[in-house]
Amino acid sequence: MKQFVRQKFHLEPNIGLLNDPNGLVQYKGIYYVFFQWNRFEKNHTYKEWGLFTSKNLIDWNFKGSAIIPDQEYDLNGVYSGSSYVINDKLYIFYTGNRKYENRRKSSQCLVISKNGRNFLKKGIIINTPTKYSEHFRDPKIFKGKEKDYFIVVGAQTAETKQGAIVLYRSPEGENWRYISELAISQKYQMVECPDLFSIENKYILLYCLQHRDNEKDIPLKSFAVYKIVDLDEATGRLDDNNLDENYFMMDYGFDFYAPQTFKDDKNRRILWAWMSRMNDDEEEAFAKLQDSIHCLTIPREILIKNGRLYQKPIEELYRLLAEKIEIEKQSDGQFDIVNDRHSMYLKLKDIASGQDIDWTVKDEIKINYSYKKKEFALYRLNWLTNNWDKKSCDLESLMDLEIWIDNSSIEIFINAGEKVFSSRIYPKHQGISISGNLCGDLSVRNIDK
The missing domain is CATH 2.60.120.560 (Exo-inulinase; domain 1)
Incomplete structure (x- = not known):
């Protein structure tokens, strides 16, 4: 059975567990697909970033470890994040996870690379505001319509335990200022993996709603959605900040989560997602005879038609x-x-x-x-x-x-x-x-x- 389960044309490491796609970017002509990776076991006990690269989106090179948990602020996991090219350098943002006596501490961190091979950690750039719990993660950067950069972060309010999305601004990508609570959920206890980008002068907000057992600190149910919004960049406000209504499913199947997008030099908005929503028992049985578990979806181009998002396989796949x-x-x-x-x-x-x-x-x-x-x-x-x-x-x-x-x-x-x-x-x-x-x-x- 082993040879039948491993994928042929989906991105999948040789060993360990893959989950969220991270840091999707095209840099100096190379496509970079980072991903959450446990290279030691087929479970979620350890998190670093692995890396695939490609020149043509068809032939991929597996580069192994890219960013590992080796600092005080990320010792318990290099969690999800994003990348952007600024002044010909690759800026990488991620959540550093640290646990002290079973208490979580999250920090949004910066890595800079001049060549796409060597990754220099610059440290913490955003500390969790007191209004939010330490479920504060998944920074996604985007360029505003003027000159500033923005980051959206998935969050949970500290007092009411409601899911939220928070917005930050920076003139150069290193010094970040809190702007607003961009949107909030009344029904869900966490929002993960937000992504905000524009197509045809309309902003698209992708996000993952999550029910949590806050006492046990475990997720119960999660799914990925989107809504088309207007963003006032000056005030950091959306025309629709209710995350519980007016959204559409990103995917209706069994296995799709944590989608992330980027724009390439062909002006395409390309998406990958984690191809799993398995529970623990399903994971264990699926991976029993395998050296690795989980893969990413095929890459998809994102378009707007008739006021909705459309997804189509990128043209390179037809080769x-x-x-x-x-x-x-x-x-x-x-x-x-x-x-x-x-x-x-x-x-x-x-x-x-x-x-x-x-x-x-x-x-x-x-x-x-x-x-x-x-x-x-x-x-x-x-x-x-x-x-x-x-x-x-x-x-x-x-x-x-x-x-x-x-x-x-x-x-x-x-x-x-x-x-x-x-x-x-x-x-x-x-x-x-x-x-x-x-x-x-x-x-x-x-x-x-």
Whole structure:
């Protein structure tokens, strides 16, 4: 089973546990994807930053450790953060985690690199304000429309234990001043991994809402969302600062969290996310025969259409598509595909109006669209319970599907990226088999990686 679970074209380290993508940036022609990493065990007991680099977003080099917990202020973990190129230097911001007699202390810290290989820690740049608990983390930098830089930080209020997002400003990227409490939640106890950026003169706020058991200090449920907002940079105020309303899901599948974006030299807003929402028992079983666990999603370009975010695979990924796969068509309108490969690309277009879809993938996934219910659903066979778990969304019409299958994952892009489902799969056997009703123009290709 070991060879079937490790991914082919998703970013994944050789050993240990990967989680949040961090510090996404293009620097001196090189793409940098840092990530949260425990290189010693397949659990969350240790955190540093690992690093992948690439010149073309297809061929990746795993660089191993980049930023490790070796200072008093980050000795219990180099937590999530972001990067930005300032004056031809790479500025990296992260949360340093320290525990004193089981009490957490968080500090927002700065690293500067002149070459993208050597990383010099400059120390603490932001201490937690007294209004907030030490669940104060995940600094994400962005450039304002004028000359200043801004950082958003995920937070929890100290007194009421409500999730919030806090805004800081700096003229040069090293000296930071508190501006405002940008937004707050009344329903959730923490907000993680905020990201604020502009597309077509509109600001997009990505964030992760989290229910927590504050007495036990453990997360209970988390998910990633976005809203389109207006930001007054002078006052640090949003036109909509209620994090509990008017948001949309970033992804409707089982495994998507902590998304982060950056802009490259082609003026594209590119996103990666952590491809997991497994609980502890699911993680342990998934990784039992593996040297590593977890991967990132495929990189996606973010666009605005019809007042919503659309996600589409970056154009470079289509260079991975190889020979076409023959589709066996049945007289009753059904089809079958059998392939001894572990990865595959499918494109279904020109779907007949009013048509339902009922597909089975690898005996572990079912894809269903009900025109009558206006519902798209993904069913996954749970590898612990052997029951079918369900994720779904409302969908008025289905026009096309684009599906990327790797050894142990599936990513489904609906209606050119209007909605996306991302999920890990625990494969039971070698190869891929797909069957269902043929309700449009279907093309299938191998993925060469």
